[in-house]
Amino acid sequence: MEFFLISMLNSISYGLLLFMLSSGLTIIFSMMGVLNFAHASFYMLGAYFAYQISGWIGFWPALAIAPLLVGAVGMAVERYGLRTVHKFGHVAELLFTFGLAYLIDEAVHLIWGRSSVPYAVPPSLDGAAFTLFSTEYPIYRVFMMAVSISMLIGIYLTLTRSRIGLVIQAALTHPQTVETLGHNVPRVFMLVFGGGSALAGLAGVIGGNAFITEPGMAAAVGPIVFVVVVVGGMGSLVGAFLASLLIGVIQTFSVALDYSFVNLFAKLGITIGPNTPLAALWDLTISQTAPVLPYLLMVLMLIFRPKGILGTREG
């Protein structure tokens, strides 16, 4: 029971972090049609900015300032890079963001070095929030979940209830009409890209000290973010939310399952020894494959339901 409850909490908090990471990507994709390969790099920038700023003026100001800075970087990228590339089509945009990821990586290497930086959880969030049976549950994880959920609500309200949200939605389907009505559509796109980057930055501020702030962190989360977006359905915010939770649950619970084909065959009365053909494969337990299961999920999803859980486009 203790194990189940703790694992459930772990999977939800991991899922919510994944959502924080991927929401920006899915927004940018659904609004602008740009698949931003540099998204994880903005996540990394968020962590490094927060590390630098929290060293000067503390964690709480950094929590607000770092995502804004990342958003500003994102807007600059859109204004001076992406907008120019846009007229050459999607492939050019894709390649542009791909190259951008490398540039950000190298810039981080040059400024902060190749080793990890000591970006720690602030003392006020360090420690246990509550004790479940005998396991402590850290305050920081609770904080992470709270930020993620308020982020979901915030984005949802902004897009559906606010004036700017309505303009953004209209600009998607009818850019000419919106422009004729006197709205600056390129500026709207710039805001969307900056906003998406800022969300990645916020995830970085929070993920950076929960895990490790180091130059490899972008590469480490890059692939999983795409899995979330594909499984959730390209461009669907709620889909991304569900996919994140699903992946969190799959990954967390499969770690606990020490079953392999050897156990299965043993139940059927067949013994598998080290000399059986493909012995290494039969011996692989579910827990050993846990970290690659999300990718398996993505492949299956692409085969059987290419539009994802809540996606609207086919394939």
Next chain:
Amino acid sequence: MKMTFNRVLLAGVIASALVAPSVLAAETLKIAYIDPLSGAFANVGEAGLKHFEFVAADINKRKLAGDVKFEIVPFDNKVSPQESLNVLKKVEDQGIRYITQGNSSGVAGVLIDAVNKYNERNPGKSILYLNYAAVDPDFTNSKCSFWHFRFDANSDMKMEALTDFIAKDPKIKKVYLINQNYSFGQAVSRAAKEYLKRKRPDIQVVGDDLHPIGQVKDFAPYVAKIKASGADIVITGNWGNDISLLIKAAKDAGLNAPFYTYYGGGIGALSSMGDAADGKVKQITEWHANIRPNKTEKYANAFDAKYGGPPANISFYYLRVNNEMYMLAKAIKEAKSTDPKAVAHKLEGMKYEADTGEVEMRATDHQLIQPLYISTAAKAYHNPKDPKTAKFKGTDPEVKYDQDDSGYGFKTDARIEAYVTVQPTSCHMKRP
């Protein structure tokens, strides 16, 4: 964007200027350093490179290899076996006769095979492979080679010492194993089970996890499993981020079991674990900054003065790099030649007075026999009289130095004499 680009360009120019050979001596011996200099493990590879460059400069200054000057030529293999083979081709083409590598036994195994084949086909141009950190026991047993020398204790030797230490503690009843799923991690898991069964049959192995290397972001599920198993201690061979993330997750869940590690004090590990490591993380190494007596203190301080500050923040860590290079210099001097074959014959069976005591390159399998230390992470000592320790918070003067500017260092639990670490070998070496 433009500014970033210029910076990259500028750095490139500076880097190439630094790499360019600065000394034109009678003979310059090039040593190819093959390790990750980009990607997820770049920090580890970069730190190793700095260790080699620093000791090479020391050897050149003190003329330890006579008139021969050492020059380290870095090659990036991205910890990929395939990439390493491409690098080896380049090394062959450039006529470099010495290579050194350490990160990942996966890479080391491929390099040993490739060097063997190359040397067989090119008898006059043989290449010598000096291994400073890949610890799969096979390399000095079934796969042993005349052209390979290992300067780190292999994983079985370390496990022997760790399990001796564990066996002495009657309070330990349940042990949990968690390792990376590749040759080295599997070797650690196998040796731990085998040795514990021999030394303390009453100890129960309550978990044996293998996870993909460098793929796990959130170790909380593994920690929940460890907690549920009721383990008294955890043994792990994890390195890089896999160890830091594991320890951080353990602290978050309030897991009290100590971790017996191989690389708990590896490059950057203490700075990312911080408080979570204090008193919990034990490591087995050939050296750490707070051993007593510490003959390497002056050297380590000079190294730290150069690389200890930002942005590198690297403390001296690899004493075995020094042992490797000093022994190579000595062998070259004795052989009066830089020919790999002649040098290899001198290295075989060489006894050398290292900073931690006498070490010996065992002739039968080319495994260095050296003393080892088991130590525990602790807060570095805050000395009111020394302003340099202002940010330290510890009260134990034995923990004089911290590592990687983290505020945490190590305190010795036990020293294991060289002869205790000796293990039998199944090596039947073919000599040219």
